[in-house]
Structures are given as structure tokens and as C-alpha cells.
Amino acid sequence: MTQRLSADDRRRQLIGIGLQKLVERPIHELSLDEVATEAGISRGLLFHYFPTKKDFYVAVLEAAARRLLKQTAPDPEAAPAAQLHQSLDAFVAFLERRREPYLALMRGTAGGADYVIQVHEDTRAAFTGRVHDALGPESETPRVRLLVRGWFSLVEDTALEWARDRPLPREELIELLMGSLTALLSTADPDLAGRLEAEEA
Amino acid sequence: MTQRLSADDRRRQLIGIGLQKLVERPIHELSLDEVATEAGISRGLLFHYFPTKKDFYVAVLEAAARRLLKQTAPDPEAAPAAQLHQSLDAFVAFLERRREPYLALMRGTAGGADYVIQVHEDTRAAFTGRVHDALGPESETPRVRLLVRGWFSLVEDTALEWARDRPLPREELIELLMGSLTALLSTADPDLAGRLEAEEA
DNA sequence: TACGCTTCTTGAGCACTGCTCAACAGCCGG
DNA sequence: CCGGCTGTTGAGCAGTGCTCAAGAAGCGTA
Numbered sequence: 001m002t003q004r005l006s007a008d009d010r011r012r013q014l015i016g017i018g019l020q021k022l023v024e025r026p027i028h029e030l031s032l033d034e035v036a037t038e039a040g041i042s043r044g045l046l047f048h049y050f051p052t053k054k055d056f057y058v059a060v061l062e063a064a065a066r067r068l069l070k071q072t073a074p075d076p077e078a079a080p081a082a083q084l085h086q087s088l089d090a091f092v093a094f095l096e097r098r099r100e101p102y103l104a105l106m107r108g109t110a111g112g113a114d115y116v117i118q119v120h121e122d123t124r125a126a127f128t129g130r131v132h133d134a135l136g137p138e139s140e141t142p143r144v145r146l147l148v149r150g151w152f153s154l155v156e157d158t159a160l161e162w163a164r165d166r167p168l169p170r171e172e173l174i175e176l177l178m179g180s181l182t183a184l185l186s187t188a189d190p191d192l193a194g195r196l197e198a199e200e201a
Numbered sequence: 202m203t204q205r206l207s208a209d210d211r212r213r214q215l216i217g218i219g220l221q222k223l224v225e226r227p228i229h230e231l232s233l234d235e236v237a238t239e240a241g242i243s244r245g246l247l248f249h250y251f252p253t254k255k256d257f258y259v260a261v262l263e264a265a266a267r268r269l270l271k272q273t274a275p276d277p278e279a280a281p282a283a284q285l286h287q288s289l290d291a292f293v294a295f296l297e298r299r300r301e302p303y304l305a306l307m308r309g310t311a312g313g314a315d316y317v318i319q320v321h322e323d324t325r326a327a328f329t330g331r332v333h334d335a336l337g338p339e340s341e342t343p344r345v346r347l348l349v350r351g352w353f354s355l356v357e358d359t360a361l362e363w364a365r366d367r368p369l370p371r372e373e374l375i376e377l378l379m380g381s382l383t384a385l386l387s388t389a390d391p392d393l394a395g396r397l398e399a400e401e402a
Numbered sequence: 403t404a405c406g407c408t409t410c411t412t413g414a415g416c417a418c419t420g421c422t423c424a425a426c427a428g429c430c431g432g
Numbered sequence: 433c434c435g436g437c438t439g440t441t442g443a444g445c446a447g448t449g450c451t452c453a454a455g456a457a458g459c460g461t462a
Contacts, residue, residue, distance in 0.1 A: 146377065147381070158348075183388045186384060
């Protein structure tokens with residue numbers, strides 16, 4: 001009946017189905033049964049590739065996170081502050097386009113499910129890393145790190161909230177978010193904050 | 202065998218068990234079977250009180266949220282800015298004490314499960330309401346509302362992260378969080394920000 | 403062509419979950 | 433003493449994640 005595929009192809013196919021389903025509903029509501037049916041294979045086979053439901057979910061979530069990071073990757077040629085601005089813009093655009101799946105991705109099942117937390121954590125680390133890159137190595141202090149991390153939460157939440165009814169124009173949101181970062185940084189180290197603004201001009 | 206209880210008592214008992222279990226593990230990992238056994242009743246009876254797993258979870262989550270709001274309620278006698286400071290302090294203390302359950306409570310299963318989102322949303326609304334109370338009615342603009350909401354995310358996330366290894370003294374964290382709020386507000390309306398600091402002095 | 407090995411694949415089956423439902427049992431007012 | 437309300441049970445169903453022994457497709461080798 002079913003086509004016999006190579007291990008890699010099958011894995012890709014299954015993860016693809018997972019990604020596609022992720023758009024429609026949170027991942028923990030996705031039954032492996034459904035995935036197997038969609039792929040036209042038996043449930044047993046799914047467990048051959050992903051020994052555990054969790055393993056499958058992790059693979060799907062990681063693929064989704066990779067996609068997000070790729071779509072928001074800054075242009076390495078640009079100035080640090082400009083990179084940040086651009087990356088933030090892409091991030092907001094991503095959330096605007098995929099509000100639901102992002103929620104499902106990053107919040108879905110979290111808390112309890114450590115693996116979702118881990119993926120979220122890694123994504124956040126990638127983003128805050130970009131900020132620290134733009135700020136320079138002196139920004140690696142406990143205070144600043146907490147602030148930058150906190151800023152990212154603010155960005156995530158604000159953008160998701162904004163995407164619901166877009167109470168302000170998009171550029172204003174971006175400026176508000178960038179302004180938030182410099183404002184936050186200036187409470188810890190005015191130099192750092194100034195650096196960002198200076199470079200951007 | 203089992204004691205025959207009034208409807209109210211039974212509900213209270215079951216929610217109590219839920220709260221207690223919430224401390225140990227995320228709510229969506231809690232099977233109704235287990236709750237029933239713990240209560241010494243049949244599974245069927247549980248469904249008499251809570252027609253759906255979701256209904257039970259909502260009841261437990263709401264009870265937990267009420268407890269949180271109560272424990273962080275500001276003293277209505279104090280000055281607005283002082284109320285905010287105190288409420289924030291209590292909030293951080295709460296997260297410090299109950300990091301895991303809070304994660305399980307607010308992030309657990311969220312995203313997918315709309316009911317968890319709703320409880321979280323309500324809790325957030327209560328907190329941001331306190332901030333707007335302290336700031337006065339002029340603070341009810343789209344920009345400020347987004348900022349205040351974003352600030353709450355920052356507080357939540359930063360406090361949870363801080364609670365892991367407490368990289369700075371507690372008072373410093375509180376000051377950092379309060380400072381963040383005034384810094385954020387000053388990007389939208391210097392007057393509002395100033396008001397907060399002036400009153401606190 | 404035939405063999406054998408690897409690897410993909412199946413399907414039955416287990417334990418547990420959320421949930422339904424018809425029947426029972428304790429308690430009340432009359 | 434009885435009728436009815438309501439807390440309570442237990443059997444049972446469908447769906448879930450997961451296991452496992454056995455089958456079948458492909459491919460190299462003789």
C-alpha cells in the first residue's frame with residue numbers, strides 16, 4: 001500500500017505534517033493517530049521514528065523555531081543597531097502573520113512540558129544574543145542580562161497583544177519597542193543605551 | 202463507604218485536592234482518576250460536579266489565581282505609588298516561593314488551552330489595573346496600556362528567571378523592576394513617570 | 403535467478419484516559 | 433411509611449500513547 005520511503009524522507013514528511021498541523025491547533029492537541037493517518041502509515045511506524053510523543057513534538061517544535069530564527073535573521077553586513085532594528089521588525093512581522101501558531105508553539109503545553117520550555121528558551125537566547133551582539137561585550141552583566149531578557153518578554157507579549165487589533169501603526173510599535181530597550185538600558189548604563197541610538201542615526 | 206457530602210463541600214474538597222496537586226506538577230498532567238482516588242470517590246462522581254476535565258481545571262486555576270491576587274493585594278490606605286511598590290514586592294515574593302506552581306499555573310498548557318490563557322489574562326488585567334490606578338486615568342491611552350502590559354510581562358519573566366539563581370539581592374531586583382516601569386513610561390509621557398517617582402519619595 | 407540481510411512497515415493488543423449512563427442509596431418533607 | 437430529590441456508584445465505550453512479534457520491500461552478492 002504505502003510507499004516505502006527512506007528514513008530521512010519519512011522523518012521529513014512527518015515533521016512537515018506536524019508543522020502544517022501546528023498552524024491549525026496547539027501541538028499537544030495533535031494526536032499521533034492523526035499524524036499517522038495523514039501520512040498514510042500505521043501508528044506503529046510513527047513510533048519507529050519517534051519513540052515517544054515527546055520526541056515527535058520536540059522535532060516539530062525545533063523545526064518551527066529554526067524557521068522563525070531564519071526568517072528574522074539580521075543582515076550581517078549592516079551596523080549592529082540597524083541589525084537589531086531589522087531583526088525586531090522581522091520578528092513583529094512574523095508574529096503578525098502567525099500569531100496563533102506562535103502562541104501554540106511557545107506557550108502551548110509549556111510550563112509542564114519542559115521540552116517546550118527548552119525550545120522557547122533557546123529561541124529567546126538566540127534573540128537576546130543578537131541584542132548583546134549589538135551592544136558589545138560590556139553588556140554582559142547580570143543586571144543588563146536580566147533587562148535584555150525582560151525586554152524580550154515585553155517584545156513578545158506586546159507584539160502578540162498588538163497583533164490582535166493593531167491599536168497603533170506598525171512603525172510606531174517598532175519605535176515603541178526600540179525605545180523601550182534604550183529606556184530600559186539607560187536605567188542600568190546610559191552609555192550602552194546611547195550607543196544604540198547613536199549608531200542607529 | 203464514602204461520606205455523603207453536600208455539593209458545596211464536595212466541590213471545595215475536589216478543588217482543594219487540585220490546588221494541592223498543582224504544587225507538585227502541571228495541571229494537565231493531573232488525571233481525574235487520580236483526583237477521584239485521592240478524594241475517595243468514583244470517577245463518575247467527579248463528572249457529576251465538573252462535566253468536563255476542562256471545567257475542573259478552570260475551577261482549580263481560578264482558585265489559584267484568586268489566592269495569588271489576594272496575597273499581593275495592596276494596602277488601600279497607602280499612597281498609589283507605595284501600593285504599587287508593595288504589590289510588586291509581594292508578587293516577587295510569591296514567585297520566589299512558588300516558582301514551579303506559578304509556571305505550571307500560568308504557562309502550563311497555555312496557548313493551546315484557551316481557559317488557561319483566560320485565567321492568565323484576567324490576572325494580568327488585575328495587575329495592570331493596579332498600575333493604572335496608581336498612574337491615574339490619563340494613563341489610559343493605547344501606547345501606555347501596551348507599555349504597562351509589556352512591563353508586566355517583563356516583571357513576570359524577569360522575576361521567574363531571577364528566582365532560579367537570584368543573581369542580585371532582592372531589593373535590587375525590585376528597584377530594577379520599578380525603575381523599568383518609570384523608564385518605560387517616560388518614553389511615552391514624562392509626566393506620568395515623574396508622578397510615580399515623586400509620589401514615592 | 404536465488405539467496406540473505408537490512409530496514410521499512412504492519413496490526414494486534416495493553417494500559418490508561420476522558421466521558422456516558424442507567425441504576426442504587428441516603429436523606430428529606432409529607 | 434413513602435415518594436422524590438440528589439449524591440453516588442460501576443460498568444462500559446472510544447480514543448490515546450506505546451510495545452512487539454512478524455511480514456515485506458529493496459539491495460548486494462553469488
